[in-house]
Amino acid sequence: MDINMQRRSQVEIIQLRGPLRLGPAVNEFRQALDESLSNGDTRIVLDLAEVPMIDSSGIGVLMKSLASARQRGGNIKLVNPSKFAVQTLRMVGLLNLFEVFPDADAAVASFA
Amino acid sequence: MSDAISPTPAPGTGQPALRPQLSLAIPADAEQIANATDAVLACLAGLKVEEEKCMAIGLAVQEALANAVVHGCQNDVSKTVQCELSCDDQGRVLIVVADPGPGFDFSASREPVVQDVYNDHGRGVFLIRQLMDEVSFERGGSVIQMWKY
Numbered sequence: 001m002d003i004n005m006q007r008r009s010q011v012e013i014i015q016l017r018g019p020l021r022l023g024p025a026v027n028e029f030r031q032a033l034d035e036s037l038s039n040g041d042t043r044i045v046l047d048l049a050e051v052p053m054i055d056s057s058g059i060g061v062l063m064k065s066l067a068s069a070r071q072r073g074g075n076i077k078l079v080n081p082s083k084f085a086v087q088t089l090r091m092v093g094l095l096n097l098f099e100v101f102p103d104a105d106a107a108v109a110s111f112a
Numbered sequence: 113m114s115d116a117i118s119p120t121p122a123p124g125t126g127q128p129a130l131r132p133q134l135s136l137a138i139p140a141d142a143e144q145i146a147n148a149t150d151a152v153l154a155c156l157a158g159l160k161v162e163e164e165k166c167m168a169i170g171l172a173v174q175e176a177l178a179n180a181v182v183h184g185c186q187n188d189v190s191k192t193v194q195c196e197l198s199c200d201d202q203g204r205v206l207i208v209v210a211d212p213g214p215g216f217d218f219s220a221s222r223e224p225v226v227q228d229v230y231n232d233h234g235r236g237v238f239l240i241r242q243l244m245d246e247v248s249f250e251r252g253g254s255v256i257q258m259w260k261y
Contacts, residue, residue, distance in 0.1 A: 019146065021145065021146050021174055022142050022145055022146075022174070022178045022182075023142045023143045023144075023145055023146050024143060024146075025146070026192060036142065042227070053165070053170065053171055053174070055171060055174045055175060055178065055236075055239075056175055056178070056235040056236040056239055057178065057233075058235070059235060060231070060232035060233050060235070061184065061232065063229065063232060064232040065231045065233065066229060066230065069229035072183075084164075088239070091242045091243070092235050092238065092239060092242075093229070094229060097229060108148045
C-alpha cells in the first residue's frame with residue numbers, strides 16, 4: 001500500500017494506491033488516519049481512485065475513523081472510488097454514508 | 113490434502129467434474145493472506161475468467177482467509193490454512209478454505225451489522241454471501257465452500 005498525504009486549505013488529503021486488505025495495507029491505512037485524527041485534522045479527503053479492492057477490515061478502519069472524525073465535527077469524504085470499491089461499500093450498506101466527489105479539488109472545496 | 117476439504121459435486125450436475133487448478137497451504141499469518149489472494153487472482157486470470165468475476169472471487173477469498181487466520185487459527189502461525197480453487201466445464205469456480213479451528217456460528221452472519229454502522233468488524237461473511245452465488249459451511253464452520261457461477 002502506497003499512501004500519500006498532503007494538506008490543502010486545512011483539509012487532509014490521503015491518497016491510497018493498492019488493494020486495501022488485512023495485513024500491512026490496512027495497518028498503514030489505520031496509522032495514517034489515526035495520525036491525522038490525533039493531530040486534530042478531522043476534515044479528511046480520501047482518494048480511492050487507485051484502490052481496486054477494499055476488504056471488510058479496511059471498511060472497518062474506514063468506519064471507525066469516520067465515526068471519530070464526525071464526533072469531532074469533521075468528516076471523511078471519498079474521491080473517485082473504483083467501481084469495485086463502490087460495489088463493495090454498497091453491498092454492506094455504507095456507500096450512502098459518504099459524500100463522493102470526482103476529484104480532490106471538489107472534495108476539498110466542499111469543506112469550505 | 114485432508115478429505116475434510118473435498119468439495120461437493122458441481123451444482124446441478126450430480127457429478128464432480130471438477131478440475132483442480134490451485135492448492136495453497138499458508139501459515140495463519142495475516143501478512144500472508146494478500147499473497148494467497150493474489151495467487152488466486154493470478155490463477156483466475158490464467159483461466160481467462162472475466163475481471164468482474166475475478167474481483168468478486170478475490171474479495172471473497174480474502175474474507176474467507178482472514179476469517180480462517182484470525183478466528184479459526186487465532187493468528188497462531190504454527191497452524192495452517194488451506195485454500196483450493198477448482199473449476200468445472202461450464203466455467204463455474206469453486207473455492208474451498210479450511211482451517212483447523214473449532215468453527216463458528218455461521219448462521220448469525222446473514223445480515224450486515226445494521227445496529228451500528230460504525231462498527232469496525234462483523235461484515236466478512238455477509239460480504240462473502242453477497243459476492244458468491246452459493247456458500248456452504250462444513251465441520252462446524254471451519255470449512256467454507258464458495259461457488260461463483
